[in-house]
Amino acid sequence: MRKVALIYGPPCSGKTTQARTLARPGDLIIDWDLLAQEAGSPRDHDHEQRFAVAASRERMRLEDYVTHMTNGTAYIIRTLGDPDEREQAAARIGATELIRCDPGGAECIRRAHDLGRRPTTDELIIRWYAQDWGSRALTHRRTGGAAQRTAHPGLA
Template sequence: MLHVITGPPAAGKSSWIDAHARPTDIVIDLDRITLALTGPGAPNWNQHQVAVRVAQRARYAAIDEATQHLDAVDVYLIHTMPSPKAMAKYKRLKARIVVVDPGRDIVMQRIAAMRSKDMERVASRWYNARRRLPRPVMPQSSRDW
């Protein structure tokens, strides 16, 4: 099964996956991919833009390959703000969509403490887009930080 994990930056999407995925599952997380492609001591977040660009290409390839094996493994995919086209693809693949959102105040506090200022804009965009969508039946919060 494909699990698409969405939510604003610093919401706890990776933590949610850590709590639910098994060692044999495939996890596609741009932050993890970027970290895997960079040298020792590279930051977990706020990575160099060239490294992120290379990781994005690897992410697309991983998505294409992993979705060919949904009968054999579960795939957990972090996609912060899927486009309507991406959502249509996920629907065709019968994906489970999980929204991780501990709330705007908590997200903004985490961004201020751990992420670059640019992530505030991404989080604001996520919340603004979210207002136009139906609310999830059961919002998913992350671990305590």
């Protein structure tokens, strides 16, 4: 049996923790930060360019492997704030399940600060919510939905 779960969400939302919680021995976890560390990065996040490039190449190779996998379980961790990009990625890898990690923007920013992440992480978190929420709002409007003034759900 083949199971491929795409775990997505903003930085510091708990994607890696979710994958580790769900995975059983023998399951494949594709986590860009772990791949960068395997390539030699001494940091958990914010990797130097050479490690980032190596991690991206290995992630592409592993995701290609997963597309041809007939048996087994894989958990693929991605941010993918744009719903269209997320759907394309899920289709490309043949995801059988999408798991959203979303504790809210304020909580992600709090976690980033607690973890000592770079200030640019705050910007990445805000951008993720803008992509996710903004794209859904525009799609709703394009399909004839009424424009509504609402609070941003992730940053409240």
